[in-house]
Amino acid sequence: MSDFPWGDLALNLAVSAAAVVVFIGVIMAAAIRLKNQSIIDIFWGPGFVVVAVVSYLMSMGSEGDDARRLVVLALTSVWGLRLGLYIGNRNRGHGEDRRYTSMMRQRKGALIPFLIRRIYGLQGFLILLVSVPVQFAMYQSQAIGVVGSIGIAIWLVGFTFEAVGDAQLKRFKADPANEGKVMDGGLWKYTRHPNYFGDACVWVGLFLLALGSPVGLITIVSPIVMTKLLVSYSGAAVLERGMKRRRGQAYEDYIARTSGFFPRPPRRLPATSTES
Incomplete structure (x- = not known):
């Protein structure tokens, strides 16, 4: 375990977190403007693509196996983009999902802190947590x-x-x-x-x-x-x-x-x- 590039991975995790914050922040701003919080569902899968792309770019020049890196990037991207396109097509023209409408009725206090606490902060955290194998895989040197x-x-x-x-x-x-x-x-x-x-x-x-x-x-x-x-x-x-x-x-x-x-x-x- 001492040979694993922990410093490179730590930097990767930090940059991925920053990318997810920006990505989720843009989605939240769009959702507020559209008055439709359920658009976050469309971007759940693509959020993992963001992490995969960032991790692939961050790991360039590392000792990570190139074939493994490319495969993980491809598999994550294919899965995430297909899911986003499917949900986007399914939800088109249907307005806000009733789950989010119900959640918004329960809002107390300022809008943005509520949204971060109940929807977007949680979604961003889960994307980072679940995507940990994608980030680790980029730095594995074995075939x-x-x-x-x-x-x-x-x-x-x-x-x-x-x-x-x-x-x-x-x-x-x-x-x-x-x-x-x-x-x-x-x-x-x-x-x-x-x-x-x-x-x-x-x-x-x-x-x-x-x-x-x-x-x-x-x-x-x-x-x-x-x-x-x-x-x-x-x-x-x-x-x-x-x-x-x-x-x-x-x-x-x-x-x-x-x-x-x-x-x-x-x-x-x-x-x-x-x-x-």
């Missing part, structure tokens, strides 16, 4: 090797689940015949949240790419935090509460037969209507 190759494979599985799951859901919602129904086809037949499962796999893969040396084990915090967010906080837990209210028994039946996270064949249950 990608077996562990890194497994990480790339897991990333590919995750990206496929996330992208395909999102595309399937988009097509389902675009068909007026599906109004009031529960999406339970395609990947959604095997897990209630293929996009969230895929997201978690993406960050497990990037964590494995940070394991060029034992010091990379420190970055295990990233997939743990991301998975916890997806399952218990801002992801599945919030979504399913709303789905139960809107779809009632149809969604309860879907829960009973379909895995909540890890894909598996659906349980066999008596046939029930999927209409609300």
Whole structure:
């Protein structure tokens, strides 16, 4: 561990933090002007791209393995930009998400401190925390090797689940015949949240790419935090509460037969209507 360039990484972390502060600050200013705080969701993924680009540039001239650096930059950028484009397209023309509208009704005191405390400060901190493997990987001097190759494979599985799951859901919602129904086809037949499962796999893969040396084990915090967010906080837990209210028994039946996270064949249950 003494051979790891801790000083270079510390500088990288500081510059990445400064870049995220500027990035989030610009998004917050735009959101205030537009009176739509939910645009931060569009820039969640691209925020990681900012960190990846900064880290790649900061690590130029270091002893970090060039192939590893390029792969991590590419994988993070592809994931983050796809996610941002998908959410931006999905949210276009729908106004502010009800979650943020509800949050704004609870505001006490000045606007900007409230927004920093409740939305933007937290988002920025999480981007920096979850992106730690991306930053560590840029300074690992070892070739990608077996562990890194497994990480790339897991990333590919995750990206496929996330992208395909999102595309399937988009097509389902675009068909007026599906109004009031529960999406339970395609990947959604095997897990209630293929996009969230895929997201978690993406960050497990990037964590494995940070394991060029034992010091990379420190970055295990990233997939743990991301998975916890997806399952218990801002992801599945919030979504399913709303789905139960809107779809009632149809969604309860879907829960009973379909895995909540890890894909598996659906349980066999008596046939029930999927209409609300």
